[in-house]
Amino acid sequence: MTLLSLQDLRVTIATPEGPATLLDGVSFDLAAGEQLGIVGESGCGKSMTALAVMGLLPAAARAEGHVIFEGKNLLALDEDALCQIRGRRIAMVFQEPMTALNPVKTIGDQVAEGLRWHMGLGRGEAETRAVKLLDRVGLPQPRFAPGLYPHQLSGGQRQRVVIAIALACDPAVLIADEPTTALDVTSQAEILDLLADVTAEARMALMLITHDLAVVWQNTASMLVMYAGCVVERGTTAAVFERMAHPYTRGLLAASPHALDRALPAGRRLATIPGRVPDPQHRPQGCVFAGRCSRAAPDCLPGPPAERALEDGHRVACLHPHGAELPA
Numbered sequence: 292m293t294l295l296s297l298q299d300l301r302v303t304i305a306t307p308e309g310p311a312t313l314l315d316g317v318s319f320d321l322a323a324g325e326q327l328g329i330v331g332e333s334g335c336g337k338s339m340t341a342l343a344v345m346g347l348l349p350a351a352a353r354a355e356g357h358v359i360f361e362g363k364n365l366l367a368l369d370e371d372a373l374c375q376i377r378g379r380r381i382a383m384v385f386q387e388p389m390t391a392l393n394p395v396k397t398i399g400d401q402v403a404e405g406l407r408w409h410m411g412l413g414r415g416e417a418e419t420r421a422v423k424l425l426d427r428v429g430l431p432q433p434r435f436a437p438g439l440y441p442h443q444l445s446g447g448q449r450q451r452v453v454i455a456i457a458l459a460c461d462p463a464v465l466i467a468d469e470p471t472t473a474l475d476v477t478s479q480a481e482i483l484d485l486l487a488d489v490t491a492e493a494r495m496a497l498m499l500i501t502h503d504l505a506v507v508w509q510n511t512a513s514m515l516v517m518y519a520g521c522v523v524e525r526g527t528t529a530a531v532f533e534r535m536a537h538p539y540t541r542g543l544l545a546a547s548p549h550a551l552d553r554a555l556p557a558g559r560r561l562a563t564i565p566g567r568v569p570d571p572q573h574r575p576q577g578c579v580f581a582g583r584c585s586r587a588a589p590d591c592l593p594g595p596p597a598e599r600a601l602e603d604g605h606r607v608a609c610l611h612p613h614g615a616e617l618p619a
Contacts, residue, residue, distance in 0.1 A: 294496050295321040295344070295381075295464055298357040302336075302343055302520075304571075305351045311571035313339050313352070314520045315579075321464065324494040326487075328511035328528065330501055330543065334568045336520040337500045338386075341466045344498075345383055346373040360464070379409040382457035384486075386469035388449035392441040398425065398452045399437020405459045424455040428485060447478030451485070458489055465490055466498045471506070483510055504547050508532060516540045519569050519579040521595070526605030536601060536612035538584045539564070578610070586611045 302314040314336050321327050329337045342348050344358055346365060358365040360381065365373065385391040393401060402424055403417035412420065422437055428451040441449050450470060457465060467486055471479035487510055490497045499511055507514050507528060514531055516524040516539065524537040535541045545562035566583040569575060575582060577592040584591070591610055598606045601614075 292323055293320045294323045294325075294360070296357070296359040297340070297344070298359065300340070300343060300354065300356040300358060302339055302348065302352055302354050304349060304353070306572060308572060310353075312520060312574055313571050314343065314354075315574070316356075317517075317520070317522055319515055319522065319525065321496050321498060323463065323496055324490075325513065326490070326497045326499065326511040328499045328501065328507035328514040329517060330504060330507050330514060331517035332502060332543075332568055334519075335517045337502075337517055338468050339520070340517070341383060341468050341498065341500060344466065345377055345381065346370075347377075375409075378405050378457075378462075379460045380462055381464045381466065382460070382462040383466040383468065384450070384453050384457050384470045386472040388446065388453045389441065391453050392449060394441055397438050397440055398430075398435075398444070399439075402437070402452065402455045402459055405456060409460045421455075421459070424459055425452070427489070428452070428455045428458070429481070430455070445478075447474050447482065450474065450478075450482055454482070454485060454489070458493075461493060462495065464496045464498065466500070468500045469502070470499075471501075486510070504532075504544055516543070519574065520571065521579055521608065522598075523580065523609065524605075524607045525598075526601070527603065530601075530603050530605040534601065534605065534614050536605070536607040536614055537580075537609050538586050538611075538613065539580050541613060542583075578608075586613075 298318050300314055300317040303310040303312050317340055331337055343354050348354060354366050399418060399421050402421035406412045406417040406420055422432060425435060425437065430448060430451050470486065471482050474482065483506065486497065501507060511528050514528045515522050516537060518539050524531060524540050535544060542564040546564060548561060564583055569579060577594055578596055581587040581591040588611060596608050596610050598608045600606050
């Protein structure tokens with residue numbers, strides 16, 4: 292059953308030089324219990340998609356299209372109505388826990404706040420449940436007392452607090468935006484394992500945003516590849532990794548250290564994708580990736596390519612994909 296549906300989501304932001312396009316026709320469905328990975332370079336629109344779902348876009352931004360959650364278009368709701376959903380039915384784990392947490396409030400108070408606001412619990416009951424939530428995310432008493440402040444914890448521990456806050460009201464959808472940024476390798480693995488465990492227990496839908504293809508491969512069942520505010524490839528994670536039809540997807544893999552064979556000589560350089568993500572205010576008229584693509588041809592330039600089906604729900608927005616020819 293589809294829980295969250297984005298339909299032709301477009302986001303523009305006002306600038307002194309005119310509107311800049313941040314998202315251009317993003318569409319996907321997220322089912323209950325599904326783990327969806329969204330991958331791409333910085334500036335490709337991953338976090339902007341999450342902020343649009345949460346109703347946290349910058350004041351200068353304008354969103355069009357539909358973000359349907361439990362039968363309601365979130366883009367049409369006022370702030371009071373969104374506040375009843377944000378944190379209660381859809382929760383988000385932000386990528387930088389030190390800025391996501393209030394430095395002058397204890398971790399116990401911050402976990403309990405949502406319980407009191409959304410669930411109507413009294414102070415004592417909320418504090419008791421906050422202690423249980425901190426224990427569930429690996430911060431048990433007495434070592435991690437609820438009276439601690441964020442600066443008294445490590446980066447990985449602070450991220451666990453953020454996860455506890457997000458889980459407090461048993462949301463239906465959990466959005467994790469680069470949840471392992473700036474963490475050491477061990478903490479990264481622990482945080483990802485924790486997210487997998489807690490979402491599976493509650494059959495919670497997970498939207499995992501990352502630039503790391505290995506994280507998507509290990510933690511999601513389906514995935515989107517985003518570039519310059521557009522979805523360029525989508526499908527089950529297994530299908531996308533098996534074929535990697537879009538040149539951009541292959542470029543991301545080649546630029547990842549996980550793509551290198553361990554038998555290769557030491558000092559082997561990672562591949563790079565030439566150029567950079569286009570300026571949102573000066574988007575190309577045709578394929579947004581054509582300027583960086585080794586497979587670009589004249590027919591890529593007149594207009595953006597429509598998504599075309601491969602097999603088993605695997606789709607790609609490319610006129611010259613890798614692999615077998617696309618059906619007409």
